[in-house]
Amino acid sequence: MALDTLEIQNKLQEAFGQKVNHFRTEYGVFVLEAEANSIVEILQFMKEDKTLNFHFLTDLCGVHYPENENSEQFCVVYHLHNWFTNTRIRVKTFISGTQPELPSITSLFESANWMERETYDFYGIIFTGHPNLVRILNMDEMVSFPLRKEFPMEDSGRTDKDDRFFGRTINNC
């Protein structure tokens, strides 16, 4: 039996009220925004409720919005999937830019372990309660968080490439 988006919305709003909001459908996927502090309860409800049954965590990633106001600069996006009714859902949470912290969901989904480490590695988002939050893809000695928008893509120390030939100037680099 198919899971209706209205049903999902009603169930979630019944259980969490204002903590889940901004419901919409984008390109066939139902999207909602959830409050950062209660994200573990919300995802646990979505996983364990018998009708919702979003038992598979497809993806977890972070996004940096430097133009937003300070309390919404980082966004962590969770993609969940219910294989039995073939329904996908996307949950977004926004967290502060100066102190990006979020509870970890490794207790719910074991696959979130490395995905949260990758998000920490790229953005510096601290997942409280994570068993081993260290860098995973970049070098351990790195201090900056490379996927933030202010971090440049190229290695600033490289000597063999002349930026003029790449059309880069101090204005557009």
Added chain:
Amino acid sequence: MENVSKTKMVEAPEGIAGEGFFATRFDSVIGLARANSLWPLPFATSCCGIEFMATMASHYDLARFGSERVSFSPRQADMLLVMGTISKKMAPILRQVYEQMSEPRWVIAVGACASSGGIFDTYSVLQGIDKVIPVDVYVPGCPPRPEQIVDGVMHLQELVKNESSRRRNSDEYKELLASYNIE
């Protein structure tokens, strides 16, 4: 009876031949032997590694050039084939593997990523392995066709054949290694 064998024999070096003897320089003979028995250490990291597998497989067969035994132990290998992107995290390990190889040793940088960083002009990729180890032959391509890799090995064979056996003790070579901080 004409020679019906299709095997191309290696040409003998310059020398004086006679009944039961052949006189030539040590360097030529040693170079000849080394060039035709280069044992590779495939340091395959990414896509070029798959083209290397195709080169070692039966269609393009690198073994007929003397690279029959692929050695993963640096102590037993002659040439280090670096195939694929080397990131900054991997560079110390590449360096360690190179230092563990015993002389004479040669390095082929296979692919654009090993030669100069390739298409990955980013903070995490080493822009060419010649930043950490000295390289003898660069094979461009992304990935290079197996024929190109074989061509690279053949270029190296030319280098090896013509190398003086005193080269490794010369001041120039020592300077080269010192510039990389290799003892």
Added chain:
Amino acid sequence: MSNIVLPAEHRYNKIIQERQNEDGSELAILNLGPTHPATHGIFQNILLMDGERIVEAEPTIGYIHRAFEKIAENRPFYQITPLTDRMNYCSSPINNMAWWMTLEKLLNIEVPKRAQYLRVIVMELARISDHIICNSILGVDTGAYTGFLYVFQYREKIYEIYEEICGARLTTNMGRIGGFERDWSPKAFEKLDAFLEEFPAVWQEFENLFTRNRIFIDRTVNVGAITAEKAMAYGFTGPNLRAAGVDYDVRVAQPYSSYEDFEFDVPVGKSGDTYDRFCVRNAEVWESLKIIRQALEKMPAGSEFTADVPAYHLPPKEDVYQDMEALIYHFKIVMGEVPVPVAEVYHPVEGGNGELGFYLITDGSRTPYRLHFRRPCFIYYQAYPEMIKGSMLSDAIVILSSLNVIAGELDA
């Protein structure tokens, strides 16, 4: 010899101090990788061993981290295809097509049936080539070199077909928004037919070498088994999950590119051990051959190879030199000024290793705002330490190659 000097406060050192075996022996630390002949790709595992048995493992990855997601934020949409090639480089057309399909979903472009069927053929060929590598290398790791050399010859045939279509062997950079860059030549179809005729006998021989082989069965049955619940908790998808008994396949759950027109089975294993993974991949090759045959039979007539979207698809050069509109489109596309809406889209496909997803956030400019790759290898490799606990070192190697971890997809 190894540079692994674990700090004294590392938990392995603590465990070694605390635990003493009855016969007086101690646990040992062994460093497996990153350069090791049996790890296909560079990842490291620091193992805590009790003799030959593994007590614990700690994986380290990132040795080939090339920052794809950062690069993607700085490149116009057409220039991201070479990046996707280099993720799962054993089956790069699947990655290419997945990227084009993500963009077509974003831009609501309808790809014509014939182009969709051509895409299906290429993707299934890529899947066959990925499984050839995985299974033959699994054979090499158990000591059987013959299978590898034999079936690799047919991988060369697949490369020849790719060359007829797009010009490249491995990193294909195939396709455009809306379809392909040119129609396939008759030579490509000839080579495809020849492949379909010769390959089944070869694959049957390869299967015969392994599936009832006493040594292979001893090495792989009940090695690295994983239950279905554990696999789902760890985010497994693809052949590794299907070997554990769960029949989730993105081609069936969310058909894309006309997969619903084809009849194929989804092979499923029982116990999730190495032997089941091997057999599932074998069976998937047979299913892929079936799909390719059906696609060739049902191919719509004509020579349509792309959707009619001049704003996104480079116009033919003859038109560019004569037609003003085509000239403007050409200029805009090359400069990257293609009109994209501000939106977020997630598109999953069934890659060689599982659900490969592209999460794209655009902001109307010429480059994506954020492009995240949901890489199956990265997600299921987390389960590796648990899968090898208690097994012997040689089993750990066999489990690793049966998981088909591709370093490019792991680190991206």
